[in-house]
Amino acid sequence: GYGDLRTITTALTAPVARAARTATATAPAEGGGPHEAALRLLRELIAAETGLDPAELAEDAPFERLGIDSLMIAKLNRELDRHFDALSKTLFFEYATLGELVGYFAEHHAAELTGGTPAAAPVTPTAEGTAPRPPRAPRRTARAAIVEPAEPAGDAADDTDAIAVIGLAGRYPAADDLDELWTTLAEGRDAITEIPAERWDSRRWYDPDPAAPGLAHTRWGGFLRDVDRFDPLFFGISPRQAELMDPQERLFLQNAWHVLEDAGYRRSDLADRPVGVYVGVMYGEYQFHGALDALRGGRPLTGSSFATIANRVSHALDLSGPSMALDTMCSSSLTAIHLACESLRRGESELAIAGGVNVSVHPYKFAFLSQGRFLSSDGRCRAFGVGGDGYVPGEGVGAVLLKPYRKALADGDRIHGLILGSAVNHGARTNGYSVPNPRAQQRAITTALEQAGVAPQDIGYVEAHGTGTALGDPIELTGLTHAYRSAEAAPGTWPIGSVKSNIGHLESAAGIAGLTKVLLQFRHRTLVPSLHSAELNPNIDFERSPFRVQRELSAWPDGDRPRRAGLSSFGAGGANAHLVLEESPNPDPVTDVPAGEQRTGEPVLFLLSARDEERLRAYAESAARFVTTERVPLADLCFTTQVGREPLDARLAVAVTDGAELVAALRRFADGGPA
Template sequence: MTAQVALLDAEGTVLVRMKDLLVRAVALDGNADGAPTPALAPTSAPALVRDVERSATTAAPESGTPAPDAGPDDLRGRTERYLTGVLAGTTKMDAAEIDPTVPLERYGIDSLMITRLNAELEERIGEQLSKTLFFEYQTVEELVEYFVEEHAERLQELTARTAPEASGPQPAPDATDAPDAPDAPDAPDASAAGAAASPAAPVRNGRFLAPGDLTGTAEPAANGSDDHRGEAIAVIGLSGRYPMADDLGEFWENLAEGRDCVTEVPRERWDHERFFDADASRAGGTYGKWGGFLSDVDKFDPLFFPIMPREAELMDPQERLFLQTSWHVLEDAGYRRKDLRERQVGVFVGVMYGEYQFHGALDALRGGRAVTNSSYASIANRVSHLLDLHGPSMAVDTMCSSSLTALHLACESLRRGESDLAIAGGVNVSVHPYKYVFLSQGGYLSTDGRCRSFGAGGSGYVPGEGVGAVLLKPLARAVEDGDHIYGVVLGEALNHGGKTNGYTVPNPRAQERVIAAAWGRAGVEPGSVSYVEAHGTGTSLGDPIEITGLRRAFGGVG
């Protein structure tokens, strides 16, 4: 008989493929001299060898022929072959090269190809599919689970009538179709994993804490092993500066009046006309010249703290701004520096860009000058040093989530008893054109200075500056001490999207899990949530992913 053999590496990538081999059985009951040959002991072939054997002895079904019956899991097997055929037709690959368990990005899937696949499957299924489908499910195996669960009836029609009508060669039948094939290891159940990640959570009635809740803690999460994770944290101090708002009073007025606080890059920052070019493809330039900017970021009273003026001049403006804001948040909470001296007060700050040192790079090249500094750690450590605070002091960079991560770490530090109080916040200032050039290079910026989050026509985001901080304390202690309580943090959660079909692409299923984990810790019923603040990037890909994650978390269709 003829056969096809493939040699794969440990990750399942095809290294060598041989087709149209002539195979015949040869009796091994003797050698050239006529002496008997000892029988070979049967051995278990490795998984890769079994896969090669299976592909070498199994023929793909002809297009248009009825799909074979494979018992109870027949629909899954037929759906896998069907989707593999569609993928093969779109990518112009040999279907036999597509491993259902391998991430689709291995086969060169990009955003353009994903758009075509979505359109192709929508036409075949006969209804609209999620535009984030290929970002939620990263392998054919995961796609099969989704389609069997959501579109079983239509798949029965499509796969029972004929094999998939794809332009590429059709895939070999599932391993279960091969007679006497060795059992393959069981694949993890994606749906079971998702269910385990979203356990039933205790429920709290209403949006706000009842009076009795102020004497204790929130219910611990069903999946939490430590009761302290359910303890509520009080916000007892607030301070911040934002574009066209030098304090929180002006900030709330801007929000209430719907004021547009986006402007072109101020001249005192840099001459943006030297770098601006509407042609987004020009290297070294930027097609964005808009943003939200703080006023007077170069103004600072060093002797108040006290810091030597020359030292202050070389400090990153972000360091100076967060120091000022930390002072103001203590004032807002009614605490004096001597009240906190030598206490376990933590400082946690989120920060993403350190551009001030780029000015120092030029000074270093010129020689004979002191250079500017941008140290993330120093932003937090400066506060702890000047206020004589002895709790943890750290800066964190998790990109856009840096300030929320800082808040989470502060709450955890308080719950562990590592800190008595904690200053948590973030700072972001643009003081060099590098940031805009870099963002343009990646295609992240809006082309017209407008960020249309969850709206039509969004082309990217508009950078915005800001600095803010909160003073945190365990709720029970804050009530006991008579602190003014602005609000209560009942629960937070942190995770990563893991591997997706693109480094900058979020994972809506991971977003669903982290949201569910947060209100599971808080003991909050999803139906009682009346306000959600989302990360709307204003792009045709980012916004649908955000919406999909939220919809799934609130119990909608994925």
């Protein structure tokens, strides 16, 4: 009948099936071989689940056209487990047609199909035709370049395409800066909370039934503090104009300023230079409030294009390089970083600010995601853990300042880490629009490794996409396993984790959050725990997997090669991105005690400036906390305040020889007294 899915599916597949049967009738008989046995079994199982006629199931008909969904796949996996040992739960995602899946079983399970003894070797799903090529001869690494003579012969120190991260800044749930983020990660904290009342009344928009129309079945998320605070006059923006700006635009502009400060650059240092700005963003909810305001008879808020987020930074900081926002959904910020690296390698940009931003300011998104059954029901992101039924939305803003490694080294820039290789691609057609393609994920990872000149065995950690879904995580592990299989590693060789277990899935800002976590692990030489995985996802065979979930805080010890990591970010629409990272070849000096407990032989001058006295006193309080806790040389810190900060109207100068004296002066000033 009209509109009946099974009738339509049968009609669509029947011509192909008849052609297949005709071809089979004239082909040489295969008897009871593994191919025929696999075809017969799979047709019977799929027909029983879909209600279709087994004879109408053509080998070249895509599973998507057969109406097979994730629930059916789970049932089919259980049936297949009755016939075969140690099967991957992602086979229906790895193979797009019945014929492809038949080929897999005929090749890898011939003994079971023909009544022989099952193979004793563990079963590893294959991605036909996608085995990684051997990495090209490794370029001289950044660390090796550092120890070369000042003027090395030939191009020994100049033959790397690595991109240096020379600035890093961000704000994340329960973390107003990266020191607070590191505390969250190192202490294994979960920063997820109920939706703050100042965002919207979550009770009004909540229903525990996921099918309730227009409502959300969860009230949990990761949220930024003070998301509405902004100093427009600092950037030459009127208060009225600032009110009309999307909070994401304001936040990324602030963060771009902070990333320049972290790198020790002033606005005048970059004025009218080809500095690119690349920002990943995917939700524009602020304009919903404008529409509602207009309906109520008020003055409507202006809607904003995503492009204004990047363009505002370029305008405010006087940067003349490429300026663009991009939306590849959850891989947006990592894709932005990839494009920034490519621009630097082409010489199109001298430096680039790249990152992402994501803020939830309207209940519509939670209702929409609930309708699609994307959200975790209990507010926990169980990356690689049992019981994951969705993700937890999180907010964040983060950015890096990038420069070609050779130039950063020559300029004496502080380097947080190196991007050795990056790659992006798309999953093409799969068994459903939002169904990941593990083969495409594998290709992105392999391409990034090849560009980096790094073999899988040179990687010490993988920051996974890890959204905490029952099938998404196994699919990701399948792609990773295929990409790393050339190393023939033992089970549990590579630790993996996901920052989403701490702060939620930051959607368009997920990639920059993962990059920040990896760079902080490099800095502290420590691997942090991935949460909510005490009991592992049963759809992943971790006993045979070369990967293991990093479930505790542990040292990342020195080895015979630099610390390196892989970083994945995958969009729901199939856009994949992967980076290969290496620790800084000249990490920051770490002192035995914090700067606040050090003495200098000669007096040193510590400078602060802000737009007005109120902000200067607040700045002094945060500076006092930094001096008290950070183990950096006091003299170096003072030097940075002199040359690496923008001179603003309100200023403070303190000459000291003792860190404790500096802390006391800063706190005295912060409390309203003289320095």
